[in-house]
Amino acid sequence: MSRITLAKGLNAGLRKAMEDDDKVLVMGEDVGKLGGVFRITDGLQKDFGEDRVIDSPLAESGIVGTAIGLALRGYRPVVEIQFDGFVYPAYDQIVCQVAKMHYRSQGRYRLPMVIRIPFGGGIGAVEHHSESPEAQFAHTPGLKVVACSNPVDGYWMIQQAIEHPDPVIFLEPKRQYHADKAELDESVAPEPLFTSRIVRPGQDVTLLGYGPTVKTCLRAAEAAANEGRSLEVIDLRTLSPLDMGPVLDSVRRTGRAVVVHEAHVNLGMGAELAARVTEQCFYSLEAPVLRVGGFDTPYPPARIEEDFLPDLDRVLDAVDRSIAF
Amino acid sequence: MTASSPGSADFGPDLVEVFGPSQSDGGPELIQLLTPEGERVHHPDLDIDFSEEQLRGFHRDMVLTRRIDIEATALQRHGELGIWAQLLGQEAAQIGIGRAVEPQDFVFPTYREHGVAWCRGVDPLKLLGLFRGVSHGDWDPAEFNFGLYTIVIGAQTLHAVGYAMGMQRDGVVGTGEAGRDAAVVAHFGDGASSQGDVNESFVFAASYNAPVVFFCQNNQWAISEPIERQSRIPLYQRALGFGFPGIRVDGNDVLATYAVTQAALQRAREGQGPTFVEAYTYRMGAHTTTDDPTRYRLSTDVETWKLRDPIARLEVYLKRNGWADADWFAQVEAEADDLGARLREGCKAMPDPDPMRIFEKVYADMPPELLTQRDEYAAYLDTFEGAR
Numbered sequence: 001m002s003r004i005t006l007a008k009g010l011n012a013g014l015r016k017a018m019e020d021d022d023k024v025l026v027m028g029e030d031v032g033k034l035g036g037v038f039r040i041t042d043g044l045q046k047d048f049g050e051d052r053v054i055d056s057p058l059a060e061s062g063i064v065g066t067a068i069g070l071a072l073r074g075y076r077p078v079v080e081i082q083f084d085g086f087v088y089p090a091y092d093q094i095v096c097q098v099a100k101m102h103y104r105s106q107g108r109y110r111l112p113m114v115i116r117i118p119f120g121g122g123i124g125a126v127e128h129h130s131e132s133p134e135a136q137f138a139h140t141p142g143l144k145v146v147a148c149s150n151p152v153d154g155y156w157m158i159q160q161a162i163e164h165p166d167p168v169i170f171l172e173p174k175r176q177y178h179a180d181k182a183e184l185d186e187s188v189a190p191e192p193l194f195t196s197r198i199v200r201p202g203q204d205v206t207l208l209g210y211g212p213t214v215k216t217c218l219r220a221a222e223a224a225a226n227e228g229r230s231l232e233v234i235d236l237r238t239l240s241p242l243d244m245g246p247v248l249d250s251v252r253r254t255g256r257a258v259v260v261h262e263a264h265v266n267l268g269m270g271a272e273l274a275a276r277v278t279e280q281c282f283y284s285l286e287a288p289v290l291r292v293g294g295f296d297t298p299y300p301p302a303r304i305e306e307d308f309l310p311d312l313d314r315v316l317d318a319v320d321r322s323i324a325f
Numbered sequence: 326m327t328a329s330s331p332g333s334a335d336f337g338p339d340l341v342e343v344f345g346p347s348q349s350d351g352g353p354e355l356i357q358l359l360t361p362e363g364e365r366v367h368h369p370d371l372d373i374d375f376s377e378e379q380l381r382g383f384h385r386d387m388v389l390t391r392r393i394d395i396e397a398t399a400l401q402r403h404g405e406l407g408i409w410a411q412l413l414g415q416e417a418a419q420i421g422i423g424r425a426v427e428p429q430d431f432v433f434p435t436y437r438e439h440g441v442a443w444c445r446g447v448d449p450l451k452l453l454g455l456f457r458g459v460s461h462g463d464w465d466p467a468e469f470n471f472g473l474y475t476i477v478i479g480a481q482t483l484h485a486v487g488y489a490m491g492m493q494r495d496g497v498v499g500t501g502e503a504g505r506d507a508a509v510v511a512h513f514g515d516g517a518s519s520q521g522d523v524n525e526s527f528v529f530a531a532s533y534n535a536p537v538v539f540f541c542q543n544n545q546w547a548i549s550e551p552i553e554r555q556s557r558i559p560l561y562q563r564a565l566g567f568g569f570p571g572i573r574v575d576g577n578d579v580l581a582t583y584a585v586t587q588a589a590l591q592r593a594r595e596g597q598g599p600t601f602v603e604a605y606t607y608r609m610g611a612h613t614t615t616d617d618p619t620r621y622r623l624s625t626d627v628e629t630w631k632l633r634d635p636i637a638r639l640e641v642y643l644k645r646n647g648w649a650d651a652d653w654f655a656q657v658e659a660e661a662d663d664l665g666a667r668l669r670e671g672c673k674a675m676p677d678p679d680p681m682r683i684f685e686k687v688y689a690d691m692p693p694e695l696l697t698q699r700d701e702y703a704a705y706l707d708t709f710e711g712a713r
Contacts, residue, residue, distance in 0.1 A: 025494075051494055057532050062483055062525035069487020072472075075494070093522070096477050097484070104461040105473055107686040141687050165689035194692070241692035 004184050007177040009154035010040050012184075014078065016155075017162040018048050024162055025070060027054040028063055028080030028116075037082055038118060038177050060090035064115065068097055071111045076162055083174075084119040085128030091136075098167045099142030114161045118174035119147075120212040120262045121309055124302045131299055132263035134211075137169045138240040138272075145240040146193060147171040149214035151182040153237065156190035164193060171239075173212035180215075196243040198250065202232035205256040205319050208247060208273055210236040213260040213310060220315040231319065239269055247273070248281050255286035256322040260310050265293040287325035290318045350633075351605040354559070354573050358580040361633040363641030371584040377648040383424065383579045384643060385657050387416040387636045390440040392661040393449045394610075396668045397439075397456065401614040405672050406456045410437045414577070414609030417635030418542050420444060421582025421604075422510060425590055428470065429497070429507040433485040436474040437542075438512050445471040449664075450671045459675050478513075479520035482539065485511035486526045489535035489593075498536045499596025508536040508593035510586075516547025518563070519555045527567040527601075536593035538586060539564075539601045542576060544608035549621040564601035576604030577635040607633070680706065 004012065018024045026041055026048075032055035035042030045053035056063045060081060067077035081087045087094070094115065101109040121130030138145045144166050148154045154172070161168040191197060199214065200221050209217040214235045221231035232250050236242070251257045257277055259270035270291035277289050292310045300308050358373075359365055394412050401409040412419065415437070423444025426432060434441060439452055442464075451464045455474060462473035475481035489509040492498055497507045517523050518541060530537045543560055545552050556563070564571025574585040582604055589600035607630040611618050643649035684691070684699040691699070 057525070057528050059525040059528060061522055062529050065480065065483025065522060065525070066487030066490060066529050069484040069489070070491045070494075071487075072466075072484060073488045073491025073495070075491055089521075092477065093480065093483065097475075097480055101473075102689070103687050105466065105686075106460070106463065107689070108465050108467065109473070110689065144688070241694050244694070 002184055003181040004151045004155070005178050005181055006148070006151045006154045006172070007038060007040055009151035009182075009184065010148075010158050010172065011042055011044075013155040013158035014041065014044060015047075017078075017159045018044065018052065021076060021162075022052075023074060024076045024078065025052050025054060026078050026080070027056050027067060029056055029058055029082050031055060031080050036080060038174060040116070040172075040177070041080065060086055060088075061093050064090040064093040064098065067113055068093065068101070068111065071113045072109060076112045076114075078114045078116060078158075078162055081115060081117045083129045084117050084131040084133055087115075087117055087133060094137070094143070094169075095140050099140045102166065103142055110165055111167045112162075112165050114158070114168045114170050116158075116170045116172060118177070119171045120173045120175055121299065121305050122175040122212065124305075126302070127299065130302075130305065132261065132294065134169075134171055134239055134261075135263055135268050138269060143167055143169055143240060144194065144238070145169040145171070146238050147173070147211035148237070149173060149176070149209075149211055149235050151180070152184050153235075155184055157193060157237070160190065160193035171211055175212050176215065194238040194241055194243060196234055196236045196238060196246045198232060198246060199235045200231070200233040202230035202254070204230045204254060205232070205258060205322055206247070206250040206254045207231050207233045207315065207319075208236060208257060208259045209233065210239060210261065210269075212262060216310055216312060216315060217260055220312045220319070223312055224316060224319060229319070229323075236269075242272070242276070244276055244280065247277065251277050252281050252284040255284055257285075257289045258292060258315065258318045258322055259289065260292045260315055262294050262309055264296050265291050266296045268293055287322045290322055292318045351573060351575060352559070354561075355575050355605055356572065356581050356585055357575040357578050358584060359578045359638055359642055361577070361638050363638045363645060365580075365642060368581075368584075371581070371588065373580075373584045373587075375580060380580075380639070380643060381649055381653060383420055383583070384636070384639050384649065385660070386420040386424070386440070386443065387579065387639070388657050389661055389664055390416050390420060390443050391636065392665055393439055393443065393452075393668065396665045397453060398610070398614060400453065400669065400672050401456070406453060406614075407458045409456050409614045411608075411610030411613065412437050412439050414607050414630065414635070415542055415544055416440055417579035417639075418576035418582050418604040418606050421576075421579045422538075422540055422586040422602075425583050425587040426510060427504070427507075427590070429504065430510065430590065431470045431472070431485075431488055431507070432510045432512070433472045433481040433488070434474055434512045435478075435481065435514060435517070436476055437514075438474070441512070442471060445469040447471055449668060450675070453668060453672045454675055457672060457675060459678055479517035479523040479526075482511040482513055482517070482523045482526035483529070485509045486530045486533075486535050486537055489530070489537045490533055492536055493533070498594065501595075506594035508538060508590045510590070511537055511539050513539070513541055514547065515541065515543040515545065515552050515555055515560060516550065517541075518560055527564070527569075527599075530599040531568040534596070534598040536596065537599045538589045538593055539599060540586065540604065541601065542604045542606055544576075544606050546608050546612065546618070546622065548612040548616060549618075551622075559603070561601055561603035569599045569601065571601040571603065573603045573605055576606030577633045577638070579635060579639060
């Protein structure tokens with residue numbers, strides 16, 4: 001047992017995956033000697049060599065495109081995109097090639113690759129370093145999209161994603177990398193990758209978060225408890241496919257749901273969740289599903305980013321509105 | 326050039342003048358072993374003896390490939406194909422490299438490599454199936470070491486480099502063991518040379534010294550845009566800027582294309598890294614069957630290139646040397662007729678896929694939500710009498 005950060009959890013998970021399967025490769029900008037700008041791949045090149053931990057030229061489409069070729073040759077590449085806002089040069093390769101090759105080939109091509117993307121804001125960065133592009137990938141059939149929220153999930157989910165036969169977009173809340181520590185007990189078996197789970201039970205309102213907003217939701221639930229309100233928090237963990245079972249069960253009990261994400265609200269994950277909840281448990285709802293998220297603006301300059309990002313108070317405000325409806 | 330104003334720097338030649346128009350014969354740098362008139366010429370670096378059998382084989386391959394193209398074009402006109410990407414005029418470039426690749430090599434095609442597919446043993450009916458719309462490509466890439474057609478321009482060049490990087494890691498490059506050492510071919514065209522992916526593939530291949538042959542069929546036209554719109558220097562010269570050799574070969578000369586690509590592939594297999602081969606050719610047909618080249622190019626261009634026909638020059642060479650007689654030509658023609666008949670019948674007999682096929686193979690497993698969508702659609706279809 002050891003107490004680890006999310007960065008450590010991911011690093012240890014990558015290491016374990018590389019030890020277990022010598023076809024696993026890590027590639028990206030600065031992932032080798034430097035260990036990545038967030039140090040997620042720290043020490044891997046030293047131990048696994050330059051053939052397995054590949055410092056790539058500075059070209060995201062090139063990284064993803066060559067990773068496809070490596071996957072077709074039988075490797076399991078784990079690609080690091082340095083920041084969320086820099087994934088777009090690779091967007092064509094991801095959406096047109098990674099997502100479609102299995103379908104195009106009727107299953108003859110397998111692309112067991114993972115594209116890791118540090119996402120979300122709150123680190124005081126310049127433009128393009130704080131974005132939440134998850135809906136763009138979740139909207140694309142052929143991709144699977146998951147987001148980890150804590151060190152223990154980081155450790156297990158990265159290994160599960162690497163083992164998975166389909167391509168996985170793996171979102172990591174960069175604000176959490178070096179924040180909270182958690183106890184990792186490797187003797188406790190992990191839950192399957194594409195599952196959502198209740199991280200705090202409650203009766204009055206269901207909060208749905210993933211990645212960085214799970215912590216926001218938990219803090220909101222803590223604060224609400226002091227006022228005598230019982231909020232249930234679900235960590236979605238998987239965004240494509242969605243695991244609606246736990247969500248629908250919860251909303252059928254509480255009758256109310258608030259979705260919280262950093263991404264823009266317009267056509268975000270919240271829109272899909274609201275639609276599905278409404279379609280599937282309409283008669284259980286006491287209020288419309290509400291969404292708390294980034295505004296429908298480009299990401300603002302860092303000094304005002306906390307106004308853009310959903311925080312405890314905005315979540316509680318939505319809870320109030322839901323209950324008052 | 327206009328007169329220099331005082332103090333203006335001379336940065337070198339005027340590149341507009343360096344580059345020729347599309348009627349150009351490729352210039353002095355063009356490697357040729359068989360002239361358009363069917364004269365065998367020799368090149369100091371490519372001293373290669375072709376057997377009679379090999380030469381007849383090239384001829385047969387080109388004639389049959391051209392027949393596939395003609396039949397497919399006709400099938401499109403008859404409404405049996407949605408569209409067809411024609412290769413007319415590019416037979417020598419494709420058969421040249423198609424016969425130079427070895428079984429252990431892997432080929433990443435565009436959507437026009439019908440001749441290369443032929444050489445790799447892919448049934449042309451599978452190509453027709455794609456353009457008919459019954460599949461996105463229904464051959465097994467692993468069986469033929471021939472990837473699926475890629476429609477997005479230039480995207481496959483990166484896959485080729487990645488695959489080659491995999492070969493390096495598998496220890497099948499530069500071992501010196503014939504039949505084991507392998508290389509990859511990345512196909513693309515002159516239009517694709519402007520794509521970021523193609524340029525990134527050059528960077529990655531150079532950086533990792535990957536065993537790749539970049540085979541660019543410069544057919545002078547990217548739909549309606551001439552090569553001058555893509556490049557101000559001969560394409561093969563771009564390779565130098567990326568740090569590996571570039572070479573221009575007469576893409577209508579099957580002997581030269583074979584010799585050059587064989588050498589480039591061998592270089593790659595030996596671990597000497599990538600080569601850029603520009604096969605200088607001409608798209609005699611349209612971009613696809615939906616295109617109308619009369620809107621943007623001169624018929625005199627086409628007439629000029631007709632005189633450089635890849636099949637005619639080899640026929641002259643074979644006849645003049647007595648290596649192929651009337652029986653041979655009749656036999657190949659009969660084979661082409663049989664192939665044509667098989668394609669016509671096979672294409673028309675191709676059934677539409679079951680609509681439920683829409684839902685298959687999106688993922689290795691079917692997620693529950695997709696399963697629900699599929700079942701709901703099946704139930705919906707069942708509400709129509711006789712629909713299924």
